[in-house]
Amino acid sequence: MFESDGLQVLDAPWDLDDFAGSVLHPDAMLPPVPEEPAGDAEQWLAWVGGEIDAEIAAADPMERFAREFGRPASPDELERFAPASLERAAAAQDRAVGAFRVRSGADAGWIAALLDAHEASVADLTVRFGPQVATSDRLGGFAFTNTIALLTRTDPRRVAHQVRTALTLRDRLPRTWAVFQAGDTTWPRAEKAVARFEGLDEQHWAAYDLEASRIVRDSTRVRADLRRMRERLQDDTAAQRARTTFQRRTTVLEAGPDAGAAFVVEGLATDWLPRSEAIQRLAVAAHGTDPLGRTVAQLRHDITRRVFDLGLEAFEASAAAGGEVVPARTRVQVALTITVPALGWLGRTREQAVLAGYGPIPMELAKAYAGQATSFVRVLTDPVTGVRLTMDRTARKPPTDLDRWVRIRDGRTRFPGRTTPAHLADIDHAREWQDDGFTDEDNLIVLDRPAHNAKSVGLFTDELLQNGIVRIGDPWGHVFEDPPDDPMDPAPSAPVTGTPPPVDPPCPF
DSSP: OEEETTEEEOOSSOOHHHHHHHTSOTTOOOOOOOOOOSSOHHHHHHHHHHHHHHHHHTSOHHHHHHHHHSSOOOHHHHHHTSOOOHHHHHHHHHHHHHHHHHHHHHHHHHHHHHHHHHHHHHHHHHHHHOHHHHSTTSHHHHHHHHHHHHHHTOOHHHHHHHHHHHHHHHHHOHHHHHHHHTTSSOHHHHHHHHHHHTTOOGGGHHHHHHHHHHHHHHOSOHHHHHHHHHHHHTGGGHHHHHHHHHHTOEEEEEEOSTTOEEEEEESOHHHHHHHHHHHHHHHHHHHTTOTTOOOHHHHHHHHHHHHHHHHHHHHHHHHHTTOSSSOOOSOOOOOOOEEOOHHHHTTSSOOOEEETTTEEEOHHHHHHHHTTOSOOOOOOOOTTTOOOOOOOOOSSSOOHHHHHHHHHHHOBOOSTTOOOBGGGSEEEESSOGGGTOOSSTTTEEEEOHHHHHHHHTTSOEEEEOTTSOEEEEOTTSOEEEEOOSSOOOOOOSSOTTSOOOOOOOOOOO
16 A cells, blocks of 8 residues: 555555555445455456445445435435335336326316417407408417417427317317326327327217227227227228328428438328338348448438439439420429538638528538539628628519528528528518518518418517517517527638738838
8 A cells, every 4th residue: 555645545466454444434334355266357346346236225225325425315315315125116116107197187287278278369369350360270370379389488380289189189089088188098199099080980980089088098009909990980981091191192301400301201001111112122132242331221211312313313304205294394403502601611610501491510511512512602791790791772572682691691480489491481571661661681581481471460570680689579468589590600800811911011101
């Protein structure tokens, strides 16, 4: 043993008794340490450590807590230090189940209160704006769902879905609604019952409700049991329902984190299952011989992208020859709009590039796509603040360059809580043109079409502040603010080249 700044440090050979008395707390309870057996030293040390952990775990909880934290434990803290036991595990599970039931009851209360607020709000808007505006499936519904979403920090699409689902559940599935309101099932299970109910003939509603109320309460396979029950009730209309599914076919691009996205195809299983199986087989066949060492999942993605690209080329050629239902047009030009700050490109600031319709992407990815770009648009900014200099306009419709700049600046709709990308939204005068609003960047913002329409009929007001914040007022007196996305970094104080400009000699006269 030797001393180092007052701390005793072990020196080989180890003395476990000396180690226990000097490094550990003097009151620490250690099991008797056996002599090291012949064999693997690591196994022996692991066994000793396990015995020490077991001995400490079996110690009195109050003593363990006081020794570790230097004070008595509260009842909640003491519970966490109790010795492991079957009884303690069972009690903890009971508490978790109890908390889950409390949450189910809270969900039932929330949904009932949401419906009450929805109906009261629509009635109020009907009186003030008329039924053409106020109905739940029109701008009045938009105003209500977005107000609730902003007040509860919830996605407005989620609120709208909850309202629609709850109305169906309450008005068309009263038995299932009663089970939910009693706290005997959860909201997600009730949602599944409504999802399977959609499209069912009215003559089967009562029978479906009776069975669904039992399934959502008792079943451990809710989705499968609801599907089988519905098929039994309406087996004679399977073809018609398949045609309805076909009519709802669509594709959706869902933005994800870290420059990712999911391309979702919704349609008939008979159409997409064989195509998915074909891609899977190609990916599995290529997996063993792929020189890049890609996984099967990565190969599925890359093969799908390649098939998509080849298919687009073949489709355009076929359309040009008159072989497709889509009339032949000028070749489709798919464009990616990427805003790349020049100083970020040069590595002088830490700004990220921004992909229109998505958001920030790594600068390396932007550079890779820039190498394939066919054109660039330069946007000049103030050299100190990084903000474009104001452009005064007198025309109502913004010119092309101003329109493009406002979309680049905002990047998305400025209605709080909504995420429509700027290139799919409208340019709006914060102060209306007919109210002497100017067409310049200080009075123009990007609004998605539903928000723009709601503002135009007077349901909302908006104001663009000098600091870039958009202030939105709803019909019930609430005011919400939407700050701009992270502003571009200002230009660095040092010149980009790092070399100061030459100093002119003094004027000789």
